[in-house]
Amino acid sequence: MRIGPESALSADWTVWDLTMRRHEGQGGASTRTGEIADLTGADDRTLVQAFLDGRRDAFDVIVERHRRNVYQLCYRFVANHEDAADLAQDVFVRAFKGLRNFKGDSSLGTWLYRVSVNVCLNRAAIKRPALAPIEAAPAADPRAIDPLARVVQGERAEVVRQAVAQLPPKQRATVMLRVYQELSHEEISQILGTSVGAVKANFFHALGNLRRILKSS
Amino acid sequence: MSAHLSTQELVDALEGTLPDARQAHLTACEACSREIAELTGVARETQLSGEVPEPSPLFWDHFSARVRTATEAEAIRPLSWWERAWQPIVAVSAVAATVLLAVLVFKGRSPETVPIAPASTTAAAGQTAVEPIDDSSFDFVVRVASGSTKDELHAARPSADTTAAMLEDLTPEQQAEFIRLLKTDSINNEQ
Numbered sequence: 001m002r003i004g005p006e007s008a009l010s011a012d013w014t015v016w017d018l019t020m021r022r023h024e025g026q027g028g029a030s031t032r033t034g035e036i037a038d039l040t041g042a043d044d045r046t047l048v049q050a051f052l053d054g055r056r057d058a059f060d061v062i063v064e065r066h067r068r069n070v071y072q073l074c075y076r077f078v079a080n081h082e083d084a085a086d087l088a089q090d091v092f093v094r095a096f097k098g099l100r101n102f103k104g105d106s107s108l109g110t111w112l113y114r115v116s117v118n119v120c121l122n123r124a125a126i127k128r129p130a131l132a133p134i135e136a137a138p139a140a141d142p143r144a145i146d147p148l149a150r151v152v153q154g155e156r157a158e159v160v161r162q163a164v165a166q167l168p169p170k171q172r173a174t175v176m177l178r179v180y181q182e183l184s185h186e187e188i189s190q191i192l193g194t195s196v197g198a199v200k201a202n203f204f205h206a207l208g209n210l211r212r213i214l215k216s217s
Numbered sequence: 218m219s220a221h222l223s224t225q226e227l228v229d230a231l232e233g234t235l236p237d238a239r240q241a242h243l244t245a246c247e248a249c250s251r252e253i254a255e256l257t258g259v260a261r262e263t264q265l266s267g268e269v270p271e272p273s274p275l276f277w278d279h280f281s282a283r284v285r286t287a288t289e290a291e292a293i294r295p296l297s298w299w300e301r302a303w304q305p306i307v308a309v310s311a312v313a314a315t316v317l318l319a320v321l322v323f324k325g326r327s328p329e330t331v332p333i334a335p336a337s338t339t340a341a342a343g344q345t346a347v348e349p350i351d352d353s354s355f356d357f358v359v360r361v362a363s364g365s366t367k368d369e370l371h372a373a374r375p376s377a378d379t380t381a382a383m384l385e386d387l388t389p390e391q392q393a394e395f396i397r398l399l400k401t402d403s404i405n406n407e408q
Contacts, residue, residue, distance in 0.1 A: 054293050063284050067277060072269045081272060089283050096288045153265075160266035179260060180267040200228040204256075207231075211259045 044108035051099055059099075063092050066112050069181070073113065076176050077120035079161060087123060091116045106190045113177065114191040121169045163213040170194075171206035178203055222249045231256055 039050060039061045047065075050058035070091050075084035094115050102111050164175055170192060177188045178199075185203075189196045219242045222230060229235040230243055230253050243249050387395060 051293065056288075056293060059288070060281065060285065063281050064277075067280055067284075071272070071280070075269045076267060081270070085272075085276070085280060085283075088280065089287060092284045093287050093291075096284075096291055156262070157266035157268070160262055164263065164266070175263060176267075179263050197225060200225045204224045204228050207256045207259050207263075210263060211255060214259065214262070 045104065048099060048102060048104070048108060059096055062095075062108065066109060067092070069109065070112055070116050073116050073176060073181060074120055076180050077172075078123070079165075083123075087119055088116075091119050094119065106187070110183075110187050110190050113181070113183070113187075114193075117173050117177070117191055121173065159217055160210070160214065163210050163217065166213055167206055167209055171202050171209065174199060174202040175206045175210070221246065222252075227252060227256065231260065 039047060039055070039058050042050070042058075042061070044062070044065070047058045047062050051062070067088065071084055071088040074087035074091065075081070078084050078087060091112065095112060098115070102108065106114075164172060167175065173192060174188060177183045177191060178185070183191070185196045185199045188199045192199065194202075219239075222235075222239060222243060226235060226239055227249070230239075230249075235243065243253065
């Protein structure tokens with residue numbers, strides 16, 4: 001199991017992009033595309049500051065940078081594309097409204113994960129994930145060497161996903177962030193607002209519960 | 218045999234971060250080894266089940282457009298001058314309060330180091346005896362107490378620009394009142 005995230009989560013917070021330029025006051029001369037081009041290489045902290053200075057295009061870059069991670073986490077909660085896309089959109093709308101409250105204690109990626117988990121758990125409390133029935137697991141790839149093994153693997157994966165969906169909310173979130181998103185226990189503790197020890201305990205109990213559920217299925 | 222692995226140690230063992238001292242127990246204990254083997258199997262199976270189908274390449278642009286549309290009606294409220302000024306003021310105030318508390322605690326713990334002036338002397342002078350503070354140790358206490366680096370503390374100070382902006386935003390009446398308060402404060406200090 002790989003420990004430690006890559007890409008957006010490891011954004012370098014020590015670099016302050018001094019090349020950031022303001023476009024206010026340039027009338028219609030600066031196009032939206034031109035503004036995005038200026039901020040594309042900026043680090044997350046610069047983007048947040050630019051956004052708080054009133055630059056809407058900074059948020060476009062934030063969305064572009066973090067949308068895949070947010071979408072994937074949402075997908076794992078709801079197990080279908082349409083709901084995952086809706087939830088991910090909701091996450092970014094909430095982030096847009098709440099970015100003023102982002103203190104920079106953690107990375108922007110971690111903060112967005114926190115918003116995502118809250119949005120997904122709130123949704124989960126209302127609506128159970130629409131998991132595919134086991135018989136409807138993805139069909140075997142005809143080019144696969146062993147189609148039968150692939151069918152069995154697909155069915156088993158669906159059983160495991162259903163088992164994960166049965167976990168209590170915090171255990172479920174912990175498994176998703178640790179096993180699927182491969183975040184460290186420290187990052188998960190920031191996202192869930194608990195101690196590292198509590199995260200490890202949650203993870204242990206989650207695996208124990210999964211073992212029990214999978215044995216009985 | 219030493220005690221079985223705790224919950225946290227089992228997770229550490231699962232992830233290969235168990236200290237060597239406890240690793241010896243794991244090697245010798247059949248129950249803990251079996252537990253780790255089973256949990257590893259569950260974790261691996263869970264990891265394999267987590268594949269997320271990659272959406273169409275067009276989806277991402279479409280998604281960004283959806284977010285843009287959904288947020289278009291929302292106004293960005295830039296931080297006002299007082300919010301920008303207030304944050305460093307709060308930070309500096311918190312540091313000052315922490316330092317004051319730390320100094321009081323230090324004084325309370327080692328009373329023999331604090332010379333107590335005779336009451337009559339202090340009263341006669343009309344002043345309270347103030348211990349000189351060593352600059353380097355004072356800075357150290359500030360940094361330790363606040364958990365901030367020197368650079369962070371420096372950055373937390375309101376800049377001259379911030380102060381100027383604050384004053385410029387005041388109405389003439391507010392500016393006059395501000396000057397009156399400063400004068401009053403100055404007179405009180407001189408007395």
